[in-house]
Amino acid sequence: MLKFFYIAGACSVAPHIVLEESGADYEEIAIDYAAGDHRKPEFLRLNPKGFVGVLVTERGPISENPAIMAYVAQQFPEAQLAPTDPFDFAQVQSFNMFLASAVHVTFRHLSRPTLFADGPEAAKALAAKVPEMTHKYFGMIEEQLSDGRPWIHGDTWTISDPYLFIYASYLQRGDRGDPELFPLVRAHRERVLARPATQRVLEREGKGDPGARRPPGQALRIAEWDKAEQQGKTANLAGS
Numbered sequence: 001m002l003k004f005f006y007i008a009g010a011c012s013v014a015p016h017i018v019l020e021e022s023g024a025d026y027e028e029i030a031i032d033y034a035a036g037d038h039r040k041p042e043f044l045r046l047n048p049k050g051f052v053g054v055l056v057t058e059r060g061p062i063s064e065n066p067a068i069m070a071y072v073a074q075q076f077p078e079a080q081l082a083p084t085d086p087f088d089f090a091q092v093q094s095f096n097m098f099l100a101s102a103v104h105v106t107f108r109h110l111s112r113p114t115l116f117a118d119g120p121e122a123a124k125a126l127a128a129k130v131p132e133m134t135h136k137y138f139g140m141i142e143e144q145l146s147d148g149r150p151w152i153h154g155d156t157w158t159i160s161d162p163y164l165f166i167y168a169s170y171l172q173r174g175d176r177g178d179p180e181l182f183p184l185v186r187a188h189r190e191r192v193l194a195r196p197a198t199q200r201v202l203e204r205e206g207k208g209d210p211g212a213r214r215p216p217g218q219a220l221r222i223a224e225w226d227k228a229e230q231q232g233k234t235a236n237l238a239g240s
């Protein structure tokens with residue numbers, strides 16, 4: 001049986017939703033971020049990069065969320081999670097790679113500055129640039145939705161939709177840009193949120209809506225990141 005490893009509320013929500021939409025029989029395994037499960041040898045054997053999601057198949061593990069989602073779509077074609085036409089499928093992949101390599105990486109400058117530079121001053125400088133890039137990238141996504149389409153590639157839901165959902169949810173928190181600038185993205189997020197598969201995943205992951213603003217004081221301040229990272233106390237920051 002397929003085994004899916006995730007961190008509750010993290011970017012792995014997207015392939016988790018895709019698995020749920022696929023109708024596949026799979027086992028889900030929560031990685032405890034606070035306990036550092038993603039740094040333990042058992043998990044690193046599956047993904048030496050130490051990131052979720054990871055999908056373990058009978059042929060071995062698959063890492064990188066866009067790759068997992070494409071695999072599930074191709075493995076369960078009857079669920080119609082992605083187009084089979086090569087050009088249309090490339091559009092899906094193009095969008096997903098953009099989210100992974102531009103949007104997610106931009107967000108990581110805020111949530112995990114120690115991956116890029118050391119010290120609170122560097123973290124502040126990295127964070128200062130985030131809203132500009134977020135607005136630029138979400139502006140492009142808003143434009144793609146501007147013809148009234150319900151889903152990012154048109155009338156049909158694809159694996160790009162839950163992937164956009166998770167980053168639109170992080171934007172919704174208001175700590176990395178102004179979500180009010182992107183009404184079409186917000187409406188799209190609500191459509192994905194309302195799907196039964198999404199609701200089941202969020203319920204089972206147990207963290208609620210990933211777009212909910214964190215209570216004041218719960219989120220660590222940027223300058224505290226280095227200390228928290230050293231002490232392994234970054235649990236509240238999973239999902240970036």
Ligand SMILES: N[C@@H](CCC(=O)N[C@@H](CS)C(=O)NCC(=O)O)C(=O)O
Nearest residue numbers: 010011050051052064065100239240
């Ligand atoms: N390039 C990877 C990135 C995955 C990723 O960054 N996952 C985060 C959760 S959003 C993670 O596992 N973080 C653990 C860590 O940063 O140590 C992908 O797209 O799948």
